[in-house]
Amino acid sequence: MRRALLLLMLAMPAAQAAECELPLGHGWPPATENHGVAVEGLLAADVQPALQLTWLPVRGVESALMLLPSADGGAWTLRHALAVERVDHRESIAGGSRRVLRVEQPPEIHEVPMPASLASRLVDRWTRTLQTGVAADRAARFHDGDLLSFVVDGARYSGVEPGCGPGEVVVEQAEALIDAAGEGDPDDLPERWDDLWRSLDELDEVLAGA
Numbered sequence: 001m002r003r004a005l006l007l008l009m010l011a012m013p014a015a016q017a018a019e020c021e022l023p024l025g026h027g028w029p030p031a032t033e034n035h036g037v038a039v040e041g042l043l044a045a046d047v048q049p050a051l052q053l054t055w056l057p058v059r060g061v062e063s064a065l066m067l068l069p070s071a072d073g074g075a076w077t078l079r080h081a082l083a084v085e086r087v088d089h090r091e092s093i094a095g096g097s098r099r100v101l102r103v104e105q106p107p108e109i110h111e112v113p114m115p116a117s118l119a120s121r122l123v124d125r126w127t128r129t130l131q132t133g134v135a136a137d138r139a140a141r142f143h144d145g146d147l148l149s150f151v152v153d154g155a156r157y158s159g160v161e162p163g164c165g166p167g168e169v170v171v172e173q174a175e176a177l178i179d180a181a182g183e184g185d186p187d188d189l190p191e192r193w194d195d196l197w198r199s200l201d202e203l204d205e206v207l208a209g210a
Helices: 002-019 033-044 116-133 165-181 186-209
Strands: 024-026 051-056 063-068 076-082 088-093 096-101 108-114 147-152 155-159
Touching (some): 033 063, 033 076, 033 088, 033 096, 051 116, 063 116, 076 116, 076 165, 108 116, 116 147, 116 155, 116 165, 116 186, 165 186
Antiparallel strands (some): 024 155, 051 147, 063 076, 076 108, 147 155
16 A cells, blocks of 8 residues: 555656646647748848747737847846737628738737846746747647747747746746836836746745656
8 A cells, every 4th residue: 555655656746747748839820921031021121039939819910029138238128019900811802701811901019128148038938938848849730729839049939828846937027028028117117027036946846846
C-alpha cells in the first residue's frame, strides 16, 4: 500500500506537466498564414521587433504586442498596435461574398519606453518558456477559435491561449504590457515595471518546477 502511494506521488508531477503542455506548435496553423501575415504587415509595418505576440480573434479586431530594441542600447519601445477595422473581412458581392484582407488602414498604436534590462529579461524568459515548452517536431495545429502567435529569436509559435503553467504567466504578463503601453501617466510606469519584474521572478520559479 505504501509503495503504491509513493509511486502515485512520484507520477503526479509528470501527469501535471502533461496536462499543462503549451497548446502551441511551430509556424502558422493551416489556413491562417495569409491572415496572420497581413495583420503583422499592417501592425508592425517596417519595424523588426525582438519579440512579437499577435492575436487573431474569430471576431473583433486583430492586435499585436511588440518589443523594439533601441539602436543605441538605451530604453526599448513597448508597442501595442490594433487594427481600426477587422483585417479579415467578408465582403458581400452579387451572388455571395468574398474574403478581403483590409490592410489599407492606419492602425491604432500605443507606445511607451521600457527599461532595456527589463525588456531583454522578458525576451529571454519568453524565449525559454516557448523553446522548452514546445517540442521541436510539433507543428501548429488548426483551431477554429481565437489564435495567438509568438515570434521570438526568429521562431514562430502559434496556437490557443495557454491556461496553466508558464504559458499562463506569460499571457498575464502580456496583458500587463498592454495596460502599460496604454498608460496615460508616465509617472505610473515605474510601478508597472516593478510589478513586471516580480512577475518574471514568478515565471522563473514556475519554469524551475516545470
